[in-house]
Amino acid sequence: MKYRAFLIKYGEIGVKGKNRFLFENMLMTQIRHALKPVEGAFEVTKEQGRIYVLVVSEDYDYSGTVEALKCVFGIVGFCPLLQVPDEGFDRLAETVVDYLTQAHPKKNFTFKVNARRARKNYPMDSMEINAELGGRILDAFPEASVDVHDPELVVCVEIREQINIYSENIPGPGGMPVGSNGKGMLLLSGGIDSPVAGYMIAKRGVSLEATYFHAPPYTSERAKQKVVDLARIVARYSGPIRLNIVNFTDIQLYIYEKCPHEELTIIMRRYMMKLAEHFAAESGCLGLITGESIGQVASQTMHSLAATNDVCTMPVYRPLIGFDKQEIVTVSEQIGTYETSIQPFEDCCTIFVAKHPVTKPHLEHIRKSETHLDEKIDELMQTAIDTVEILTVEAE
Ligand code: ATP
Ligand code: MG
Numbered sequence: 483m484k485y486r487a488f489l490i491k492y493g494e495i496g497v498k499g500k501n502r503f504l505f506e507n508m509l510m511t512q513i514r515h516a517l518k519p520v521e522g523a524f525e526v527t528k529e530q531g532r533i534y535v536l537v538v539s540e541d542y543d544y545s546g547t548v549e550a551l552k553c554v555f556g557i558v559g560f561c562p563l564l565q566v567p568d569e570g571f572d573r574l575a576e577t578v579v580d581y582l583t584q585a586h587p588k589k590n591f592t593f594k595v596n597a598r599r600a601r602k603n604y605p606m607d608s609m610e611i612n613a614e615l616g617g618r619i620l621d622a623f624p625e626a627s628v629d630v631h632d633p634e635l636v637v638c639v640e641i642r643e644q645i646n647i648y649s650e651n652i653p654g655p656g657g658m659p660v661g662s663n664g665k666g667m668l669l670l671s672g673g674i675d676s677p678v679a680g681y682m683i684a685k686r687g688v689s690l691e692a693t694y695f696h697a698p699p700y701t702s703e704r705a706k707q708k709v710v711d712l713a714r715i716v717a718r719y720s721g722p723i724r725l726n727i728v729n730f731t732d733i734q735l736y737i738y739e740k741c742p743h744e745e746l747t748i749i750m751r752r753y754m755m756k757l758a759e760h761f762a763a764e765s766g767c768l769g770l771i772t773g774e775s776i777g778q779v780a781s782q783t784m785h786s787l788a789a790t791n792d793v794c795t796m797p798v799y800r801p802l803i804g805f806d807k808q809e810i811v812t813v814s815e816q817i818g819t820y821e822t823s824i825q826p827f828e829d830c831c832t833i834f835v836a837k838h839p840v841t842k843p844h845l846e847h848i849r850k851s852e853t854h855l856d857e858k859i860d861e862l863m864q865t866a867i868d869t870v871e872i873l874t875v876e877a878e
Contacts, residue, residue, distance in 0.1 A: 675773025
């Protein structure tokens with residue numbers, strides 16, 4: 483079956499009133515963006531409150547199109563569509579039978595016809611079309627049967643200027659179109675969690691920027707490339723990601739030199755948050771996003787999270803906070819980041835970890851330890867800011 487159009491179905495929640503128009507336009511922008519790397523030419527149009535993707539090139543990559551649409555937040559489902567001109571009911575019935583023959587090899591299906599008339603000058607009403615078309619389908623497929631309650635196939639026929647015929651609904655990812663809800667700064671490491679956290683926040687319509695802290699020469703070029711690769715996968719869903727790559731080595735060494743080793747991770751995390759917040763504020767982000775989950779490691783107990791959070795003035799969004807590791811892994815497999823995340827490259831946090839990190843840090847102790855950094859830390863922070871490397875990462 484060669485489809486030349488797709489009907490895009492999107493959620494109705496939050497799409498009422500004047501927001502509807504904005505929501506639809508953002509969704510259309512995201513669809514265009516997602517289809518850019520797909521072979522073929524497409525037009526994304528809005529018509530009578532419906533969004534369609536029309537194929538305007540001779541050939542195109544059908545499965546590439548389906549895969550791209552599955553990544554666009556805001557799409558609840560989409561239907562590959564046959565669009566035909568109105569040439570009378572007999573011709574329509576032939577087309578539907580022909581369509582079913584090609585689209586569904588199984589001949590003993592159960593079905594119902596779901597006709598809708600958006601154009602009231604069509605000579606039959608919806609009930610008549612349902613009954614008459616149902617009869618023609620039964621004539622053509624003697625092994626098929628009607629089941630109005632739980633059919634395998636719902637044959638949808640919409641009488642508009644053109645006639646739309648479809649029966650397949652491919653699930654989309656749901657959520658809200660990216661761009662409809664501001665921008666957030668993702669602290670992106672090479673691990674399993676943070677790419678999933680970015681995905682989940684982007685799903686709510688938030689555009690992403692990201693910050694990665696590396697510690698050359700303790701962390702390798704490969705470790706950095708892994709983070710770029712992860713950002714590229716997340717960008718399939720979120721759109722392009724501006725990635726700030728911060729050289730954290732001197733700060734990390736300085737903390738290592740001056741502070742109690744059991745507090746290293748917490749203090750490091752506090753400086754990461756501060757720097758990420760600096761870049762976030764500069765580029766208009768409204769919050770920070772991390773992959774933290776309560777109790778996952780020593781630096782993510784309730785006490786440790788409170789100590790880390792203490793330095794932030796922006797809201798910190800932690801979408802995985804109540805997830806078990808296995809639940810996070812499941813999402814990362816679904817979104818395609820898992821295989822990249824488990825590549826074994828050292829992370830800057832793991833290099834300087836203490837044998838026995840504090841699990842219940844006292845905020846007062848931490849703040850006191852940080853006074854040991856007074857001499858040079860501002861200068862080191864400024865250097866880290868001045869030497870940031872910025873990449874714009876797009877999906878392939
Ligand atoms: P991930 O959480 O991505 O799997 P991880 O579990 O090794 O990696 P943690 O040490 O648990 O990372 O850090 C918790 C969170 O802090 C991460 O989810 C991430 O948001 C942020 N983070 C940690 N290390 C870095 C880093 N090197 N660069 C940027 N953000 C980081
Ligand atoms: Mg983690």
